[in-house]
Amino acid sequence: MKEECLLCGAPLEYLTRGRKMECALCHKKERSKTRCIKGHFICNQCHTKGIDQVLTLCLETTSANPVEILDHLMAQPFCHMHGPEHHILVGASLLTAYRNAGGEIDLAPALVELQRRGQHVPGGVCGFWGACGAGISTGMSLSILSNATPLSKEPLGLSNQMTARALDAIGTIGGPRCCKRNSYLSLLAAAAFVEERFHLSMPVPAIRCAYAGQNNQCLGKVCPFSPGS
Structure with missing residues (x-):
């Protein structure tokens, strides 16, 4: 195993x-x-021990590619093959890429708030809640970017639409769970949504997953990010 x-x-x-x-x-x-x-x-x-390093790592990078940022974060010792850490890493990558692509955002407090929110989404919600934490993380990011609250009009709509886009991409592939696959799918949906609604482009090259050998439930060629797909 x-x-x-x-x-x-x-x-x-x-x-x-x-x-x-x-x-x-x-x-x-x-x-x-x-x-x-x-x-x-x-x-x-305990599963997310070390996640506080995300703030420093994100503030240091100049990349506007959210997938490149995510790959760097997932390569750290605090990130495992699966786990609730991805519920923070996806949103952190999106917020950081948004800032580096020219978006107006005070990144440090935004990342702190994203981590605070993401830590409330436990592992396993993809199967138990019907809403993968990686997809939810993109909605959290849009909520922070648009200053959404439960009383907002357009910002509330944008954050929920973002989550829906990400979850639709995840749901189309189906299970079993793969935190890497769902994180990539969420960021691709988010990059397209941000360009559509905020008119800000973040470069996202072709993705080839390097984690297939660590995932006992890997879909293989069915996964859009499989080297053999």
């Missing part, structure tokens, strides 16, 4: 109903539906 449980490497299992579990690393107890077949549960906080 390739990477699954962060503690022992065993395959994960998803329960239909959540239960209170103790994190095998920090021993904090929280309700979850995910554990490995040997019973190990890793909480979201």
